[in-house]
Amino acid sequence: MPTGVSANAMLNLQPWTRPxxxxxxxxxxxxxxxxxxxWNATLSANQHAFKRDDYTAFPYGCSGQDLYPGFCGNGDYDVYDYRSLGETKKPLSAQAMIEGKFATGSLRHAFTAGVSTFRRKDRAGLYVYDWVGVSNIYQPQIVGTSPGVTGPVRLVRKDTENSVFVQDIISLTPNWKLHGGLRHVDVDGYQYVLKADTEIRAKHDFLLPNVSLVYTPLDNVSVYAAYSQGMEHGGTADRKAMNANEELTPSRSKQIELGVKMDVTPDFMLAASLFQIRKGLEFQNAARYFVREGQAQHRGLELSAQGKAGRDLNLGVSLTALNSQQSGTGNADLDGKRVPNVPALKAAVHADYAVQQVAGLSVNGSWEYAGKKAFEYNNTTFVPSYHVFNLGAAYATRIAGTRAVLRAAVNNVADKFYWRDVTPESDGYLYPGASRTFKVSAQFDF
Incomplete structure (x- = not known):
């Protein structure tokens, strides 16, 4: 493996690539x-639209030494012409909800009921992914493009989810509250798998309960225990899997949580919780099929403090310790290992200070930390931990009689290089965090 090459090196810089x-x-x-x-009612709707054209010189592998992934000993690597044009996604969500308060005998209720719908349409065409030559990490080479052409854009995914839900908070006594709810979800899914030229239709329904019990021994202290179930959308097989581009069916996740919250002052809160989340583990198995087998379990402790820590200081602090584990796959190389891209420790601090000497001026800073993370499901490789510091300021004023807030920020002040996220899919990807970034913005309230 070649050494001494900066992680900032642009391996896909070719004259025919585009952003x-x-x-x-x-x-x-x-x-x-x-x-x-x-009693009140709420109606809401949101329409999002997304369109993307992607032209990339994709660096991958060393065909001369049959290394996939990898680099040749002299720094050579294969270059692929990747083009995906006209990809669109149009998710639409809408919800109608009614909320009210009433009493049945000595029990007081805070009741919510509603219906929601989510509709998604994705369009895409066959992409080009062709070998076009060899470059070198020490001496980059210009290579040509592929004569391949992308296929016509067509509907490749259509999902409809309809939900009905109810939620009730029952005040049993002045110190005890019971939260209970139920959501029924109908999922009607359609996929067209481009490479396989096949259509997949599937319908699923989920009945998802949630319940929690809250005890308030003091006016400013609450202790709770909660259990809930959720629906998890299935992942999509990558292009190298035998079932490439197929999306797995939705599945069920389960969570339990024990916690305590304390209002130290009316404006400052402390909280602590223990939690466990279990859901299906999705990965590419030895037969190169993307499957859901076994489970991913996350057990953790979360501590937080938030609110006004002084007359001019707002503070937010969080610390999460996580034990993640894979199990039930029947593969000794995977069972008992950590789930990829999950750090064992995460921490963050955010502070905002109002400068009394200058009316409307505040300064802020934050620190983020994430521990090392497993790169693959078998935990052979780990990416290192990182710290990131950010600084900013805001100035509230009036411009031409209109309220305005001017903001400036410097993210990643130290310009630290770090791997923000990783994934083992398609032989593995590393996603770098943003370098030092300057931002300015203005907000006007009419």
Whole structure:
């Protein structure tokens, strides 16, 4: 493996590549109506649209030494012409909900009921992914493009999810509250797998309960225990899997949590919780099929503090310790190992200070930490931990009689290089965090 090469080196820099061209739009509407002091209704909807054209010189492998992934001993690597054009996604969500308060005998209720729908349409065409030559990490080479052409864009995915839900918070006594809810989800899915030229249709339904019990021994202290189930959308097999581009069916996740919250002052809160989340483990097995087998379990402790820590200081602190584990796959190389891309420790601190000497001025800073993470399901490789520091300021004023907030920020002040996220899919990807970034913005309230 070649050494001494900066992680900032652009291995896909070819004259025929272009930046990924992305266009997005988002429109949201919300209407709320109060029938009286105790009952109200809410209608909301959101339409998102996304379009992307991708032209990339994709560096991958060393055919001369049959290394996939990898580099040749002299720094050579294969270059592929990757083009995916006209990909679009259009998710639409809408919800109608009614909320109210009433009593049945000595029990007081805070009741919520509603219906929601989510509709998604994805379009795409056959992409080009062709070998076009060899470059070198020490002496980059210009290579040509593929004569291949992308296929016509067509509907490749259509999902419809309809839900009905109810939730009730029952005040049993002045110190005890019971939260209970139920959601029924109907999922109607359609896939067209481009490479296989096959259609997949599937319908599923889920009944998802949630329940929690809250005890308030003091006015400013609450202790709770909670159990809930959720629906997890299935992942999509990558292009190298035998079932490439197929999406797995939805599945069920289960979570339990024990916690305590304390209002130290009316404006400052401390919280601690123990939790466990279990869901299906998705990975590419030895037969090169993308499957859901066994489970991924996350057990953790979360500590947090948030609120006004002084007259001019707002503070947010969080610390999460996680034990993640794979089990039930029947593969000794996977069972008992850590789940990829999950750090054992995460921490963050955010502070915002109002400068009294200058009316409307505040300064802020934050620190983020993530521990090392497993790169593959068998935990052969780990990516290192990282720290990131950010600084910023905001100034609230009036411009031409209009309220305005001017903001400036420097993210990743130390310009530290780090791997923000990783995935073992398609032989593995590393996603670098953003380098030092300067941001300015203005907000006007009319």
């Amino acid at each position: 990924v061209e992305t266009v997005t739009t988002n429109i949201g509407l919300r209407f709320q109506y109060a029938f009286n002091d105790d």
